[in-house]
Amino acid sequence: MAWVQAFLNGLLVGGVYALIASGMALIFGVMRLVNFAHGAFLMVGTYLSYYGWVLLGLNPYWAFPLWGAVLFAAAVGIYWLLVRRVMGANDFLQILLTEGISLALIGLAQLVFGADYRQINLPIANRITGFGSLHFSVGYILSFAVSVALVIALRQFLRRTEMGRAIRAVAQNRAVAPLMGIRVERVSAITFGLGIACAGVAGALLLPIFWTNPTVGGPYTLKSFVIVVLGGMGSVQGAALGGLLLGIAEQFTAYAWADRYAEVVNFVIFILVLLFRPQGLFGGKA
């Protein structure tokens, strides 16, 4: 039964991972950009959600679209100001630029919010529910449900809408897309905004079940890249499945071995997949 519990816990956390990684997969698939600032934007999402609750009484579970919109706008601004200039440059410069954005955000957060750990106490998130000998916190279930719904919505957006088609066209061929009347710059800006919004919303949803401080995002950059590699580079569906898988793998390691080795599992999976199955576990493209 403990294994079932570990499996389900992993699945619940994995849902949030899926949302974070979908954002990174979208950015990578369309812009060929590895976003080293992904976790830093997630951190910004946690603080938006924190101050929204503490100062304005906004419950993250229904205020998250607002935080997503704020991050979308901020990300589009950063795209026009900075990221645009390294599109098409070598990945060396792209990595250094996004790492620079990440450090600047973390540093600003330390200046403005201080380095303290912060937590909110949301009564509904702390409630425990369960059947038989299985127990779940309602917060995990809510965060999972919202994340999965958003991943599905993102997939539908990419498949069904005109903008979604334009995004997929740019992902397929950046050189030909403009010939079809697609404004590549605009699509890139929107993609960057959407990808960052995914990370930010995930941060907002993690806050009620976790805590935050300025460096909370660090591991998520690596995690989401591991997931993106796992799911096949740039595939949003692959990233969603990879997220669930990584969540489960972490929980199994924590249960079978020790909590603290769960993070090693990420890196080991990452290097193994890159070496032996670089096209990802599920193959396919965005």
Place this chain on the structure above:
Amino acid sequence: MTPLVRRWWPTALFFAVITSMPLWIHDGYVLQLIFRVLVFAVLGMAWNFVGGYAGQLSLGHVAYFGIGAYAMTLSVERIGWNPWIGVLLGAVLAALAALIIGSITFRLRGPYFALSTLAAAEIIRVLVQNQDELTHGAVGTNAPLLFKAPDIDAKFFWGVIPLLAAAFALSTWIHNSRFGYRLRAIRENENTAMAVGVNPAVDKLLALLPSAVFTSLAGSIYASYFSFVGPDTVLTIEISVQVALIAMLGGAATVWGPILGSVVLTLTSEIFKTYFEHTHLVVYGLLLIVVVIFLPGGVISLFTRRWSFRRQVGPIGAQQ
């Protein structure tokens, strides 16, 4: 002036000035600051072999730094060796680690390489953090002193100068040798380099080995000076980023670039630190952004551009 003198007098002057510093600077704080500048100059130069010349963006150099720091500390504490033997042990272990990490990560390119080096360094950090009986875990422990009182600041200062000189000599050699040209060929285009007979797998490893050894030596001396080792101080990703930033800021694939970068970065973050707490990350971040967007050739390109304006500064400025 003979050509030899003309070529080397700035270097000789530079080393003469820094070597004499402890004789005329008596302020312990200033000496400590310059000591840090020199240690990070060594680290930047070492990173430059791999990141600058060969163009492989390593974000895991802290692994070798930490190995040097921990090997020195633990060989004194657990085996009872002289700390200097521990320093050598660290260098050997760092070379071994470089062989293992390099032979795995160098198969990957671009962002995959960068992330896999980061992952390797994180694996080492987590392992060190969790071997409480051997490494004191997350708490860390005191590191032994390599030099004894009196005049400890000056001794450490003079201790790092041979290291700097050796790194400088190797940098100069790489800069002008066929090996250096092969590394630059790999940076520009690995497939084309292979087509003209370069073996990237071997050359990248050959660049990483001395890089890891110098990083480990600098790690030992740094940890000893601040007499502390812990996963959050000598194995943190921040150091990897800082080292890469120093080389990029000064000018990647140049001999003087990392020295210049270390001076600029260490002094700027120190100045900001005196006014605000917690600002060094903002400074690093903004400097990275500025360098990437406005000065991809590094600070050194401001000088070289004026003197040799006909040579184009590439995306990762490729001149001395």
